[in-house]
Amino acid sequence: MIKVKYYQNDDFMLKGFCLNGHADYAELGSDIVCAAVTSNALSVINSLSTLQKIEFDKVVGQEGHIECIVKDEYLDKAQLLLQHFQLAISEIKREYPKNIKILKK
Numbered sequence: 001m002i003k004v005k006y007y008q009n010d011d012f013m014l015k016g017f018c019l020n021g022h023a024d025y026a027e028l029g030s031d032i033v034c035a036a037v038t039s040n041a042l043s044v045i046n047s048l049s050t051l052q053k054i055e056f057d058k059v060v061g062q063e064g065h066i067e068c069i070v071k072d073e074y075l076d077k078a079q080l081l082l083q084h085f086q087l088a089i090s091e092i093k094r095e096y097p098k099n100i101k102i103l104k105k
Contacts (some may be wrong), residue, residue: 016069
């Protein structure tokens with residue numbers, strides 16, 4: 001199961017996210033849930049960096065672990081893409097509830 005945690009500041013603005021684990025929907029290389037979550041995460045991180053020129057406090061991309069935390073001075077600029085990611089993950093979870101768990105903040 002992929003565990004998703006969102007980071008927020010004191011004003012409840014999204015700061016980033018952390019993904020841990022594997023979806024275990026299918027064999028490695030055929031897991032559409034894992035592919036969807038990973039693709040969304042990497043696309044958002046790349047778009048924040050390349051298109052929005054946002055800087056991060058932390059970016060991790062390892063097997064079974066993806067994490068990003070936006071620097072505070074870029075939070076306003078990052079909200080649309082971070083909210084897009086949150087919505088995308090919620091939709092994937094709705095279709096595959098046994099494979100994704102969104103942890104309480």
